[in-house]
Amino acid sequence: MFDPTLAEIRFGTGLSQRAVAPNSIGVMLSGLTAVDEMARQFPVEPYNDYRLRIRDFNQARKMFRRNRGKPDQEVYNQARKAIARDARRVYGDMFRNAFLRRIHTETGFRERLTFFWQDHFTARGKSALAKRATGPYVEEAIRPNISGKFEDLLIAAIMHPLMLTYLDQAQSAGPNSKVAKRAADRGRVRGLNENLAREVLELHTLGVSAGYTQKDVRQLAELFTGLSIDKELLFTFRSAISEPGAETVLGEEYAVQASLDNIKDVLSNLARHPATARHISEKLARHFLSDHPDASVVAALEAAYRDTDGDLMAVYAALLNHPASWHSDAVKVKRPYDFMATALRALDVGESTLSRTREKDLRNILYIPMQIMGQPWEAPNGPDGWPEENTHWITPQFMAARLQWALAAPRALRRNLPDPREFARAALGERLPRDVAFVAEAAENRWEGIALVLTSPAFQRQ
Amino acid sequence: MTERLSRRKFLGWSSVLGCSAAASPLMTPVSLASAPGDRRLIVIILRGGMDGIDVLRPWGDRAFAEMRPNLAKEQNNALQITDFHGVHAGLKHLLPLWQAGDLGFVQATSTPYRDKRSHFDGQDILEAGTVDLAPLGRRTGWLNRLLPYLPGAVERTAFAIGREDMLLLTGDASVSNWSPEVDLTLSSQGMRLLELMMQSDPDMGAAMAQAIALAGSDGDSVTFDMSEQGMMDEMMADAQEARKGKTHLKIADFAAEQLRGESRIASFSISGWDTHANQQRALNAPLSRLSETILRIKQELGKKVWDKTTILCMTEFGRTVRENGTKGTDHGTGGTMIMAGGAVRGGRVFGGWPGLADSELYQGRDLMPTSDVRAWAAWAMHDSFGVPQSALESGVFGGLDMGASPGLLL
Numbered sequence: 001m002f003d004p005t006l007a008e009i010r011f012g013t014g015l016s017q018r019a020v021a022p023n024s025i026g027v028m029l030s031g032l033t034a035v036d037e038m039a040r041q042f043p044v045e046p047y048n049d050y051r052l053r054i055r056d057f058n059q060a061r062k063m064f065r066r067n068r069g070k071p072d073q074e075v076y077n078q079a080r081k082a083i084a085r086d087a088r089r090v091y092g093d094m095f096r097n098a099f100l101r102r103i104h105t106e107t108g109f110r111e112r113l114t115f116f117w118q119d120h121f122t123a124r125g126k127s128a129l130a131k132r133a134t135g136p137y138v139e140e141a142i143r144p145n146i147s148g149k150f151e152d153l154l155i156a157a158i159m160h161p162l163m164l165t166y167l168d169q170a171q172s173a174g175p176n177s178k179v180a181k182r183a184a185d186r187g188r189v190r191g192l193n194e195n196l197a198r199e200v201l202e203l204h205t206l207g208v209s210a211g212y213t214q215k216d217v218r219q220l221a222e223l224f225t226g227l228s229i230d231k232e233l234l235f236t237f238r239s240a241i242s243e244p245g246a247e248t249v250l251g252e253e254y255a256v257q258a259s260l261d262n263i264k265d266v267l268s269n270l271a272r273h274p275a276t277a278r279h280i281s282e283k284l285a286r287h288f289l290s291d292h293p294d295a296s297v298v299a300a301l302e303a304a305y306r307d308t309d310g311d312l313m314a315v316y317a318a319l320l321n322h323p324a325s326w327h328s329d330a331v332k333v334k335r336p337y338d339f340m341a342t343a344l345r346a347l348d349v350g351e352s353t354l355s356r357t358r359e360k361d362l363r364n365i366l367y368i369p370m371q372i373m374g375q376p377w378e379a380p381n382g383p384d385g386w387p388e389e390n391t392h393w394i395t396p397q398f399m400a401a402r403l404q405w406a407l408a409a410p411r412a413l414r415r416n417l418p419d420p421r422e423f424a425r426a427a428l429g430e431r432l433p434r435d436v437a438f439v440a441e442a443a444e445n446r447w448e449g450i451a452l453v454l455t456s457p458a459f460q461r462q
Numbered sequence: 463m464t465e466r467l468s469r470r471k472f473l474g475w476s477s478v479l480g481c482s483a484a485a486s487p488l489m490t491p492v493s494l495a496s497a498p499g500d501r502r503l504i505v506i507i508l509r510g511g512m513d514g515i516d517v518l519r520p521w522g523d524r525a526f527a528e529m530r531p532n533l534a535k536e537q538n539n540a541l542q543i544t545d546f547h548g549v550h551a552g553l554k555h556l557l558p559l560w561q562a563g564d565l566g567f568v569q570a571t572s573t574p575y576r577d578k579r580s581h582f583d584g585q586d587i588l589e590a591g592t593v594d595l596a597p598l599g600r601r602t603g604w605l606n607r608l609l610p611y612l613p614g615a616v617e618r619t620a621f622a623i624g625r626e627d628m629l630l631l632t633g634d635a636s637v638s639n640w641s642p643e644v645d646l647t648l649s650s651q652g653m654r655l656l657e658l659m660m661q662s663d664p665d666m667g668a669a670m671a672q673a674i675a676l677a678g679s680d681g682d683s684v685t686f687d688m689s690e691q692g693m694m695d696e697m698m699a700d701a702q703e704a705r706k707g708k709t710h711l712k713i714a715d716f717a718a719e720q721l722r723g724e725s726r727i728a729s730f731s732i733s734g735w736d737t738h739a740n741q742q743r744a745l746n747a748p749l750s751r752l753s754e755t756i757l758r759i760k761q762e763l764g765k766k767v768w769d770k771t772t773i774l775c776m777t778e779f780g781r782t783v784r785e786n787g788t789k790g791t792d793h794g795t796g797g798t799m800i801m802a803g804g805a806v807r808g809g810r811v812f813g814g815w816p817g818l819a820d821s822e823l824y825q826g827r828d829l830m831p832t833s834d835v836r837a838w839a840a841w842a843m844h845d846s847f848g849v850p851q852s853a854l855e856s857g858v859f860g861g862l863d864m865g866a867s868p869g870l871l872l
Binding site: 168171172173175180183187188189190191192193194195198202208213214217333372381382384390394395396397398399400401403404407433435436438439442443444445448451452455456457458460461 | 509510531532577578579581582583639640641644645647648649651652655656658659660661662666669670672673676733736738784786787788790792793
């Protein structure tokens with residue numbers, strides 16, 4: 001059953017010389033509802049603050065264009081550049097802090113779950129500054145909601161301004177809405193966009209194999225009209241673009257008068273749907289345990305989900321209390337972010353080092369290599385997030401990229417590298433296999449020894 | 463002192479790993495067997511659902527401009543390629559290929575995938591080449607299923623290139639994959655220890671062994687007893703390269719290098735075609751990446767190989783015929799396939815035109831497909847490698863009716 005080393009490796013952020021490992025399932029769970037110490041120590045600007053940068057940038061750019069060729073042009077140009085520079089610096093800090101949280105945390109399960117949900121509700125901004133707003137979105141919509149009910153997490157994510165822009169909801173208008181009719185009178189088209197509605201059904205709730213139809217997608221898209229953002233880039237509900245009339249989604253009719261309550265209702269109903277319980281349970285089991293998890297563990301999560309209408313703490317408890325969770329074979333391959341962060345944690349590269357590492361070096365040492373390992377930071381290909389299967393990550397180029405990084409990054413970040421033999425014990429604890437111990441001992445120099453430990457199958461799997 | 467990883471050492475390693483044939487792509491000898499024929503096939507997956515009628519514009523259809531008040535505002539005579547069709551300005555650099563007969567299109571074509579219009583399902587079906595979604599975990603791609611029909615095919619015959627997972631080339635037949643961004647260096651002692659350690663994990667070991675062979679194939683050695691500073695400089699240089707964002711050109715170069723050699727099939731993807739809003743602007747970038755890629759491949763292959771090459775650019779579905787309320791288009795059905803290469807019977811548009819009037823649309827919203835995109839791919843494989851029609855219809859695409867030869871290739 002429970003084993004602190006496995007807890008840190010499989011459900012946490014890896015072994016650390018510094019942080020205290022959880023000594024029971026109870027501690028792992030209560031850590032999720034305790035004060036978020038990492039968010040406090042290594043802050044990430046919430047969207048509500050970050051959006052001011054986007055707003056101010058857009059305004060400065062507008063003024064710059066409006067004053068083209070006029071004396072004030074340069075003033076706005078400078079203003080625009082200063083805001084962009086600031087946003088880049090903030091983004092660098094957020095990136096750094098994402099690693100620092102993983103390096104320093106004593107509740108690694110919280111970090112892992114936050115990333116899991118961030119991935120489930122993938123959203124990205126589209127304009128230059130908004131592209132860097134994923135961290136702020138996660139900080140505001142995802143992180144505070146990972147230990148509540150799934151429906152609250154769903155509503156927070158779906159109704160967030162960043163999601164509304166990412167999946168084109170903010171501009172979608174009901175074809176029979178006031179705004180669309182007025183536009184039509186002037187010969188312009190304003191209409192429906194089904195992107196968000198489709199992804200909510202396919203990715204966020206029921207899953208693609210559930211029995212919904214194109215008609216459900218369309219109706220949900222009509223029901224969603226009105227979800228939008230205002231000039232301040234904050235959430236707003238615009239009844240003027242909302243499609244009049246009742247909509248029917250999965251056989252359930254939602255009232256004629258469109259409102260935010262209707263939309264919350266449909267999301268709650270989707271969240272409580274049995275297909276959602278199954279989809280989420282399978283996804284959690286696949287993420288933490290195996291690409292092909294035991295049917296019994298999925299069933300246990302599903303039962304916990306259904307019994308509690310999606311209380312996530314109950315689902316996590318079912319996961320941690322299932323014997324399959326403590327199977328001693330590590331199966332899942334760490335994804336690049338997990339791989340790099342656990343490596344830095346094992347190497348004890350901490351706050352003092354990362355905070356004095358220049359932005360440019362952080363890019364070269366962490367940001368770009370992660371891209372080459374196949375996981376560009378906060379930039380998955382589509383709203384389905386990162387692939388889960390091991391086969392996606394165990395390929396020649398990704399394995400080579402990990403080795404290449406393991407050879408160079410530790411030296412770039414630590415002046416004195418540890419003895420590889422000690423490092424192997426620190427990184428793998430009682431799970432250090434004999435061949436890895438031998439390799440650490442036989443390496444010609446410290447940096448290759450450390451690289452080999454990091455590239456060992458034992459370290460790369462969780 | 464530098465030392466390239468010798469083939470004997472490399473093969474020795476693979477046998478030490480003791481992998482099963484299924485787990486290891488190393489069981490087939492690398493670079494030794496003769497290549498099957500001398501035709502080349504490149505399949506580029508355009509991820510995101512390319513708007514076929516924005517790329518190949520049916521100006522001859524009166525409904526076209528009506529349906530797209532913003533997207534089809536102006537007709538540019540310089541881009542008119544037939545009496546009926548023009549092309550998007552993003553393809554203008556490819557027009558000389560059209561004139562030379564090295565560029566062609568298939569209009570109104572689609573996979574059998576219809577109503578859900580999900581990218582992920584759409585791409586899976588396109589790459590799996592099936593009628594329905596195959597059960598998860600048992601998926602193979604049609605380009606992989608082609609390989610057993612090529613006499614003398616070896617692992618290096620087919621290459622999946624780039625960072626992305628290509629279902630198209632996934633399957634029982636051994637293929638190679640590589641991202642040309644990665645470079646690798648390790649001391650000879652480090653190499654031996656890595657080899658030893660990887661014995662405990664056949665999957666990872668096989669991938670690592672292949673990585674070392676591939677990293678060594680670009681001219682730099684892998685086993686490299688260099689100084690610590692040299693190693694740091696290398697890593698920084700690689701990182702700088704990747705920042706420049708010209709990955710598609712590196713991929714084109716790598717593909718061309720392999721195809722000039724013994725490889726015959728390469729596949730990779732170009733993304734960025736999901737244009738829900740402001741399509742007019744959003745389509746330019748992926749179209750120029752595609753154009754640059756094709757032109758670079760042509761240049762790097764040289765005339766002799768280019769003349770034997772077919773490039774098929776396919777996407778998971780087209781987009782709605784009407785533009786949406788946000789000057790973009792949503793997921794639709796009938797799309798366009800782009801073909802390039804000296805082996806292509808170019809300078810023409812293949813496939814029937816269904817029309818854009820309301821009554822002619824699929825479900826009142828999408829371009830009605832008039833052909834199965836798999837049939838075109840099947841004819842390209844038939845004409846390139848002489849694979850019998852029966853094998854393509856049953857083994858590669860289960861149950862496909864290829865119809866009569868459209869004379870796609872020269």
